[in-house]
Amino acid sequence: MIQIKNLVKTYPKRGSKERLKAVDDVSLELKPGEIFALLGPNGAGKTTTIKCACGLIVPDSGQIKIKEHDVLKNRSKALQHISVVLEGNRNLYWRMTPVENMKYFAGIRGKHLKKTEALEILKTLGIEEKANEIVHKLSRGMQQKTAIAVCLAAGTDILLLDEPTLGLDVNSAVEFRSLLKNLQERGKTILLSTHDMNLVEAVADRVAIMSKARIVVCEEKKKLLSLFSARGYKICLIENDSLQKKLRNLGFTEWHKDGNIIEIHLNLTTSKQLYEIIEMFKNNQIEIESIERELVNFEKIFISYTNDTPSQS
Known part of the structure; x- marks a missing residue:
């Protein structure tokens, strides 16, 4: 579903001729229908990797394919298969309601979203009563759920979720685990970048850990757990x-x-x-x-x- 090969992205260092490597020779492959967790400390390169995958950042080198479509060479065809939640709730217009946001962003992608469909998605997230409130008046957790609702409204096969539980209370975070498993059962493929270890343990099939711009381990969750439980x-x-x-x-x-x-x-x-x-x-x-x-x-x-x-x- 997603193939990332030898991805490199650098930025200029202030006051230096050297360049900072944000992503250093990263390769990943997502299988259909799996939840793939990308872990790493702040600055490890997780968000940069996701932004390259969804076409927001042009890498220095490497290849990214989504359903065999090259993101750099055939961007429009590649990106029609993915929806993204970036770093919390940044994919929202704050002066619009959740329903308006969902209809607007779905419309940009050529999908006519009925209000009943939007309300059903909001219901699955437990915020249908906030459907017609202005986003900037909502709590941070509600805004985060609205960002996820916008992502789901596009109806794509692949979801890229960067810190999707940021701002959610404990009960909402637990509910979100069930939502992810439900989406997986409906055939969605999910790339999940998170610091929520409980979420990873509950839903992930495979895990990659990034440190200092590189992948230091990529393995099935069960194998990682069995490896460490033996020690x-x-x-x-x-x-x-x-x-x-x-x-x-x-x-x-x-x-x-x-x-x-x-x-x-x-x-x-x-x-x-x-x-x-x-x-x-x-x-x-x-x-x-x-x-x-x-x-x-x-x-x-x-x-x-x-x-x-x-x-x-």
Whole structure:
């Protein structure tokens, strides 16, 4: 549905002859009917990649195809298959109502959207009662839902969603997960750029993580989770007067104390390492209460690959 090959986009650095690489040799491929999540810290290149894919930015080099139509060579045919929500609610006219926005943007694309159709879309997002209010008077969350409604009104096969849950409250964000799964069941292909790790875990089929303008990992969500769950362990130790001193001498710097139990969380690359740690504790008369394998969520995966904490802004 979308093919991105060797995409490069640079910008001039202020006060320098060098150029800043916003996207550096990025390649992605979206399969029909999948939800593909693009993760990365601010400045990693996610939004630039999406803007190149929808024709808003011309890349320095590389190729982008949407349903086999080259975005650079045959822009109009390529873009008729996609709808976009960019960085929150920027694809709206603030002096128009949600229904007017939906009819207007659908009309630009040659689609006559009936008011009943617009209201049905707004109903699925839970904002039908705001259908005739001016957008700039709506809350940020309502504006975000309106931006999504405008995207859905075009009726395209492919949706590019850049931070679609930005500004949504917890209940609305949970509802949005169900909406995405419903859209997928209706045959939509979705490219999702987000910092919402719970959303990724709930809906994504595949995940790419960007860091410093490059893709550092691209894998099926289940494989990523299984990879990291095999490495995560929680070891509970019975505390005594010398335990914390022994741990520091052995090179441990972080642990959590719960009553007379010291919890250590480890990410190990092989099972052999676990046996070595058990033997080390035995040799130092450190009593083990229990060892549990832990599931590592996407926030930990994200941090592992980018050495950064996901921003909520």
